[in-house]
Amino acid sequence: xxxxxxxxxxxxxxxxxxxxxxxxxxxxxxxxxxxxxxxxxxxxxxxxxxxxxxxxxxxxxxxxxxxxxxxxxxxxxxxxxxxxxxxxxxxxxxxxxxxxxxxxxxxxxxxx
Numbered sequence: 001x002x003x004x005x006x007x008x009x010x011x012x013x014x015x016x017x018x019x020x021x022x023x024x025x026x027x028x029x030x031x032x033x034x035x036x037x038x039x040x041x042x043x044x045x046x047x048x049x050x051x052x053x054x055x056x057x058x059x060x061x062x063x064x065x066x067x068x069x070x071x072x073x074x075x076x077x078x079x080x081x082x083x084x085x086x087x088x089x090x091x092x093x094x095x096x097x098x099x100x101x102x103x104x105x106x107x108x109x110x111x112x
Contacts, residue, residue, distance in 0.1 A: 002037045006030050040089040044102045049078065051086060060086060062106045068096075 010030040016023045036054055043050040048061040060080065069077045069085070076091040091099060093110075100109035 003034060006033045006037070009033070042088045042091050044099055046102065046104055049086075049088065051088060053089075058086065062103060065106075068107065 007030075010027070013026050013030065017027060039052055039054050041052050043052065048059055049065070050057055050059045060078065064080055064082070066079045066081045068088075069079055070093050071077075076088045076093075076096075078086045078088055080086060096107070097109050097111055100107045
């Protein structure tokens with residue numbers, strides 16, 4: 001569904017590009033958005049959490065995570081025992097039960 005929205009954005013950007021060819025670099029925006037849709041994600045398993053960013057990824061073991069923090073309307077952040085924070089793409093309060101199930105009880109399910 002997100003790629004469909006990017007497609008409509010591309011169609012909308014074609015109007016200024018066709019009217020004024022110097023605005024052609026605007027078409028880079030939909031390409032970056034599609035790359036972000038495909039690339040940004042959080043993969044959790046029983047060993048830990050892998051965060052994939054646009055360039056690169058980072059894996060953190062469950063033992064290194066001290067807790068999770070949520071902001072209204074944004075992705076979760078994992079507070080690490082080192083004091084740093086790691087943004088977890090696509091992890092929201094609504095997807096927390098799935099993360100709790102994968103973590104084998106390390107993350108509590110608030111809906112129980």
